[in-house]
Amino acid sequence: MKLARFAALGAAAALALTACSTNGTTDPEPKPTESSSSASEGPAEASAVTVWLAGETDTPEPAVEWLKAEAKKSLNVDVTVERIGWGDLLPKVTTSLGDATQTPDIVELGNTQVQAFTNAGGFADITGLWDSIGGKDLGLQGFVEGGTVDGKLFAAPYYSGSRVVFYNTDFVKETPKTLADLGTLAAELNTDDRSGFYLGGKDWRNGISWIFANGGQIATFENGKWVGKLSSPESIKGLEMVQQLYATGTKAPKDKDDADTWVPFNEGKSAMFIAPGWASGLIKGTNGDINFSAFALPGADGGAAPVFLGGSNIGISAKSDNMPGSEGVLKLMLSEPYQKILAEAGLGTIYPAHADLAKGDPVKEASIASAVNGVITPASPKWAAFEETKKMDELFFEIAQGGNVKDIAAKYDEILNGALN
Numbered sequence: 001m002k003l004a005r006f007a008a009l010g011a012a013a014a015l016a017l018t019a020c021s022t023n024g025t026t027d028p029e030p031k032p033t034e035s036s037s038s039a040s041e042g043p044a045e046a047s048a049v050t051v052w053l054a055g056e057t058d059t060p061e062p063a064v065e066w067l068k069a070e071a072k073k074s075l076n077v078d079v080t081v082e083r084i085g086w087g088d089l090l091p092k093v094t095t096s097l098g099d100a101t102q103t104p105d106i107v108e109l110g111n112t113q114v115q116a117f118t119n120a121g122g123f124a125d126i127t128g129l130w131d132s133i134g135g136k137d138l139g140l141q142g143f144v145e146g147g148t149v150d151g152k153l154f155a156a157p158y159y160s161g162s163r164v165v166f167y168n169t170d171f172v173k174e175t176p177k178t179l180a181d182l183g184t185l186a187a188e189l190n191t192d193d194r195s196g197f198y199l200g201g202k203d204w205r206n207g208i209s210w211i212f213a214n215g216g217q218i219a220t221f222e223n224g225k226w227v228g229k230l231s232s233p234e235s236i237k238g239l240e241m242v243q244q245l246y247a248t249g250t251k252a253p254k255d256k257d258d259a260d261t262w263v264p265f266n267e268g269k270s271a272m273f274i275a276p277g278w279a280s281g282l283i284k285g286t287n288g289d290i291n292f293s294a295f296a297l298p299g300a301d302g303g304a305a306p307v308f309l310g311g312s313n314i315g316i317s318a319k320s321d322n323m324p325g326s327e328g329v330l331k332l333m334l335s336e337p338y339q340k341i342l343a344e345a346g347l348g349t350i351y352p353a354h355a356d357l358a359k360g361d362p363v364k365e366a367s368i369a370s371a372v373n374g375v376i377t378p379a380s381p382k383w384a385a386f387e388e389t390k391k392m393d394e395l396f397f398e399i400a401q402g403g404n405v406k407d408i409a410a411k412y413d414e415i416l417n418g419a420l421n
Contacts, residue, residue, distance in 0.1 A: 049078070049080070050081075060342065104320075111310070114146050123317065157312075166275065171189055179305060195272075196250065198269075202257045211235045216235030216236075219378045265292075276310055280346075293362045308375060308376070391419070
């Protein structure tokens, strides 16, 4: 399962977060755990560290090989890496993170999942480690917010995957300059058997970019509580543009989400679609069957629009029995050489200079451009559990069905106000 699907947190997993408390019983006010060790010390004797990585292939294997070799060489640590499928990750982390006999030492989580675990006390304080490698001068600062509690960092940014618009060059001869231009082009290319722009009626992870592009937001934190902002003039404009696209620019099913959006493209049933940059490897054009390229979703007034930025955070279990070794290994995973391997695979990293690696590759260049102003979901500890209720799917489904945008927005603002606080 890829980046677009990393936020599938089950309701049972949300309820089980209390397993992260120190005694395994319900803790009404669980607190994040501070680490007392220093990453620079390193273990004096050979030790072992277990790392759980999300997804079967998201972290490229060369990075894993480099990590194992470097950890053994420089830290005398034997690293064991377990790849956990996105669908299995949350239940496995929920039942293991708070148990010293089951927990891994280092865990990767999706950037919309991590708030629940940092606030539940599942991770150790790595503020000092983050500061030691550059901290505020590094990229993906939006991910820092999601991994921070009370001014301390418990889960560092790991990588990002930005959404881009893929297009069939046989149909699209000139890329649109603004979001309105994109809507016009989609309508022109829309036929009885082909979507001008493929966007499913429940595809909120891509659809919310129209909100962001017009200056809107899902929710903001005001006076100590989360407030839904779907009814703001900016968000309404974005939702109205999405609704117009549903009406005139796509043939995608109204009950379709963001999964496998490249399949209709490969079948010649769409001229454009939006997906994370890694989807380029799943397009038949890699074998010469389809001529394709990519561009950043255009903003309302030009340039690159803010899109929903997928990716991961990574942290050390508060229950790890090898804190020095874990800190040393995590520091390696956040180092420039390791992160460069991720960048070469098309992922966004914490090092801004890695953007230069994208030059000459239209997909990577579009990914970098769209990531500059990338937006993540509200940093409420309750977001992941809310997301699992599928209310965001329902919001866009109602928009796609042609309902009154202002009424729908007001309805879901009330739902957000109750769910995020």
